[in-house]
Amino acid sequence: WNPENPAQWNKTLAWTTVWLSTFSLTLGFCAWFLVPSLAPRLNEIGFSLTHSQLYWLVAMVGLSAGTLRILWTFLPPILGTRILVTLSTGLLLIPLFCWVYAAQHPDTPYWMLICFALLSGIGGGTFSGLMASTNYFFPKHERGLALGIQGGLSDFGTGLVQFVTPLVIGFSAFAFLGDGQVAHLPDGKTVTYWLQNASWVWIPLVA
Template sequence: MTAPSTAPAPPSRGGRWIQQWDPEDETFWKETGEKVAKRNLLFSVLSEHIGFSIWTMWSVLVLFMGPEYGLTPADKFLLTSMVTLVGAVVRVPYTFAVAIFGGRNWTIISASLLLVPTVAAFAVMKPGTSFNTFLLVGLLAGIGGGNFASSMTNINAFFPLRKKGWALGLNAGGGNIGVPVIQLIALAIIGASGGPRVLLGIYIPLILLAAVLSSLFMDNIENVKNDTGAAKDAARDGHTWIMSFLYIGTFGSFIGYSFAFGQVLQNQFGRTPLEAAYVTFIGPLLGSLIRPVGGALADKYGGAKITLWNYVGMGAATAVLIAASMEKSLGLFTVAFVVLFVLSGLGNGSTFKMIPGIFHTKALGKGLEGEEAAAYGRRLSGASMGLIGAVGALGGVGINLAFRQSFLSYGSGTGAFVAFLAFYAACFAVTWAVYLRRTAVQGQASTAAEAKPQLSYAEV
């Protein structure tokens, strides 16, 4: 192993590139790496946080849009569905962007781009604007969803495997909390009889601040740049798509419910915009705060185990939601929905901890050791995170479209919740079959001389 003293010290700030980065070397990590990694994490969280707020701002703006705007509930669900869709799609190029431009450089660019949807929404947010115009401007807000993919790919490279669950959970949780923050600000504005343009005006200087701070305090890592082939390798790996499916169940739920919760309360339970706003922020807030806990639990007990039992909890909460929806019990419905948010956040943390563990385990299975194995795991896990995040976000599209169809067909969200329950059952089955069942099979086959060795992912 190369002695840490021979490596040039990482730059403390500015646009310089870190030429050598070995977080798995404990001496390097304690003396130099941890401080630099945490600084980059802090400003990555800030940019991603504002990105999430801009992405989900239409979940709030639709609450301001009363009868004078001429939009039906189906129109609003379609609008939020399309915003979610763009946020999912742009995560793919945002993942490549880190390798092309460098993590710091792309954070500056992606933060600055958030001005486009915010200023556009400020310009058109008034009665008399056509639905197609709202839809077009809403699509622009989807770019805020891409910040997550580039941020996770970048931060994954800064931390050692043993710290990834905590670091990725904190990075994502700090970003996710942008959802309840913009909802809380909207609550205050609605309560003060302010309009949607006040909300948008608050975020314009915050976007500029995030871009400037990223420029001053973040770094690029040289060996992450110019590795666009990693995404192709990750796309060829079956685990990327299996984890994408599981992430639909956790993050797809979180972002889908974040967009839909207020509308469900308004349309199914007759809540006013202010009454809905009083409640809608609670679930995303708790779901965001719990995400680092999910990562930390996965670090300790194994992400596959936490994910498996988390899906059991999500299924149980959804069953309660179905009962509350049928009985028209607002209190029980709200509590169960908040619990479902919390579990989705916990599962977000545990699933993302699984990703680097899976690829590190594959590296060991190939006979790689030490830094070589760690580098292999970092390379593929970083690339796969953007793809997994993109597919996972599509779950939010599905949730909003399911609610739209359920309200059109039945006048309530009950039909949608039945579909979600079936999906969580499928996620449980896949988690067990792929990542936990194999351990038992391996134990049964170990006595057979001809049995091929099988990798165990139970601890990832």
């Protein structure tokens, strides 16, 4: 396998790898930014978190992702791209199911929420490994385009989760996935949320 040699470069395999890993990265960014999209709603459904606690909850996601990116940078030559993409995608189920649980249990202790936030950092940490693995599949003159597509489209996940979350948490059609939470708004009104939907919506795609 030598992408610089046209006779040895499998263009179809290379671009298939880009599209699959980009899909994985997009879902990773959705899992990564799930916490910032849920944090403003937590106190409304029964949590009693201070502004400082909410700040650190969101900050832990970024700290975790930044640290895990160091680890993931070294994984492509160790695991190979096929295993790396599979592992990186499968691990996203852990934080997603954690936040399904947290959304339905307002008595979840703060230390556990911090752990859930750290696990959400997996979604951002995989970025460095999956981007690095793309370098093995393309000749230098094609590498910039492939990395640009991969990096640009995967970043779409950060906006996607913040757009989708407000829509799905008010959707009760899948109430069999868990009861709704009565939210007490600052103006004294009450509304029912299904915060767990913000995680459930990504789980089938990740699977």
